[in-house]
Amino acid sequence: MRLTDPRTAVVAKRLAGIQRVIAFSSAKGGVGKTMCTVVSALVLARGGRRVGILDLDMQGASAHLFLGTRPRLPEEKHGILPLPVADGVSLMSVAPFTGERGLLLRGAEVSDAILELLAVTMWGPAELLLIDMPPGMGEEILDLSRLVPRLEALVVSTPAVVSVSVVERLLSVLRELHVSVPAVIANMVQGDTGRVRDLARRAGVARVVEVPHDPSIEAAIGSADALASSAAGIALEKAMASLGYL
Amino acid sequence: MHEWALADAVVEATAAAMGSRDPSCLRGVTVLIGELQAIDREIFSFALETLLSERPYSRGIFHLETEKATFGCEKCQREWDLEESRGLTDEEREAIHFLPESAHAFIRCPACGSPDYRLKKGRGVSITSLEVVNREGCV
Numbered sequence: 173m174r175l176t177d178p179r180t181a182v183v184a185k186r187l188a189g190i191q192r193v194i195a196f197s198s199a200k201g202g203v204g205k206t207m208c209t210v211v212s213a214l215v216l217a218r219g220g221r222r223v224g225i226l227d228l229d230m231q232g233a234s235a236h237l238f239l240g241t242r243p244r245l246p247e248e249k250h251g252i253l254p255l256p257v258a259d260g261v262s263l264m265s266v267a268p269f270t271g272e273r274g275l276l277l278r279g280a281e282v283s284d285a286i287l288e289l290l291a292v293t294m295w296g297p298a299e300l301l302l303i304d305m306p307p308g309m310g311e312e313i314l315d316l317s318r319l320v321p322r323l324e325a326l327v328v329s330t331p332a333v334v335s336v337s338v339v340e341r342l343l344s345v346l347r348e349l350h351v352s353v354p355a356v357i358a359n360m361v362q363g364d365t366g367r368v369r370d371l372a373r374r375a376g377v378a379r380v381v382e383v384p385h386d387p388s389i390e391a392a393i394g395s396a397d398a399l400a401s402s403a404a405g406i407a408l409e410k411a412m413a414s415l416g417y418l
Numbered sequence: 419m420h421e422w423a424l425a426d427a428v429v430e431a432t433a434a435a436m437g438s439r440d441p442s443c444l445r446g447v448t449v450l451i452g453e454l455q456a457i458d459r460e461i462f463s464f465a466l467e468t469l470l471s472e473r474p475y476s477r478g479i480f481h482l483e484t485e486k487a488t489f490g491c492e493k494c495q496r497e498w499d500l501e502e503s504r505g506l507t508d509e510e511r512e513a514i515h516f517l518p519e520s521a522h523a524f525i526r527c528p529a530c531g532s533p534d535y536r537l538k539k540g541r542g543v544s545i546t547s548l549e550v551v552n553r554e555g556c557v
Contacts, residue, residue, distance in 0.1 A: 173435050173436075173550070175435055175545050175546075175547075175548065176431060176434070176435075177431075177544065178427040178430070178431035178543060178544065178545055179424075179427050180431070181430035181431035181434050182423070182430050182431075185430065230519075245509065245513060246516065248420050250419065250420070250422040250426075251422065251423035252420050252423070266517065266520070268513075268516075269513035269516055269520040270523040271523075273523040274523065275520070276522050276533050277519055277522055281519050281537070282519075284519055284541065284542075285517060288518070288519070288542070289517065291423060291424070292420050294423070
């Protein structure tokens with residue numbers, strides 16, 4: 173008889189009411205994963221979808237900062253409840269537990285924390301779960317691809333040479349893990365996106381979503397309305413509709 | 419009471435381990451509770467029994483054991499327990515209760531102050547053994 177970690181037995185049950193789980197991923201840091209995750213959640217909610225955000229960046233959780241939410245311990249109801257952060261949007265991350273303190277974890281502890289959050293968070297009415305992935309390739313993508321049924325990934329890259337090169341490695345890994353990639357998001361676009369389009373073609377990804385470089389984003393941080401109405405918000409709203417999320 | 423979510427996990431994992439075996443095969447389940455997570459034993463036990471009552475298993479099969487939390491410093495090799503991790507506020511204890519890895523934000527090695535340590539044991543909830551009847555179709 174095979175005994176497994178009991179938490180793995182309930183992850184699918186916790187996500188049963190959620191139609192699609194989308195990991196905003198990029199092996200490269202600083203390409204705008206969190207912005208894309210949060211703004212996508214806001215435009216989806218504005219379009220009537222109920223959205224959960226799971227920020228899995230243990231060292232650099234920042235979705236709450238974009239949303240202007242002060243982290244606080246979650247309420248309990250046969251599990252823990254994600255924080256309501258905007259109309260139709262709820263958030264879970266390590267920030268409610270650790271605040272703005274640094275959290276130094278080794279790989280196995282990262283896996284434990286991910287599994288715990290997946291096992292005890294009650295997403296309630298959320299229809300879509302957007303996961304803000306940390307940079308790099310490690311426990312997060314391995315654990316999610318194993319534990320989350322029908323996981324899909326929107327892969328974020330800037331058009332920069334280094335970003336495209338690093339992201340190509342992620343796309344290769346996602347293919348091996350059988351994680352579906354409906355689109356590559358070319359973020360911070362100021363000109364030609366040929367490199368990202370070539371990358372998508374090589375990786376067999378059907379769509380490229382272009383999100384313009386938007387200097388107003390910095391000033392919009394902390395305001396759900398301003399983020400959703402930004403140029404990035406308009407681009408991501410169109411993308412969410414074309415990808416069938418809206 | 420997020421003890422319910424953890425109890426649910428234990429009951430689901432037990433059922434998964436039993437698979438298609440006759441439910442009467444199951445005699446006991448030993449559940450280890452890590453001291454660090456500070457699970458409310460009474461609520462957890464009540465949740466286990468309540469959730470179990472919805473399934474075809476005998477009542478009273480869960481045996482709860484507690485494992486002391488032990489930390490080990492990677493820098494100075496000092497080992498210590500939770501009692502030595504003094505000064506935690508109620509809010510910090512609550513955070514650790516919800517997410518035991520939060521301990522790394524609050525606890526430091528009592529000897530050298532390093533944040534570089536491992537939780538060696540006593541983290542959270544796990545199943546250590548299932549006892550089944552020794553007859554054909556059960557084992």
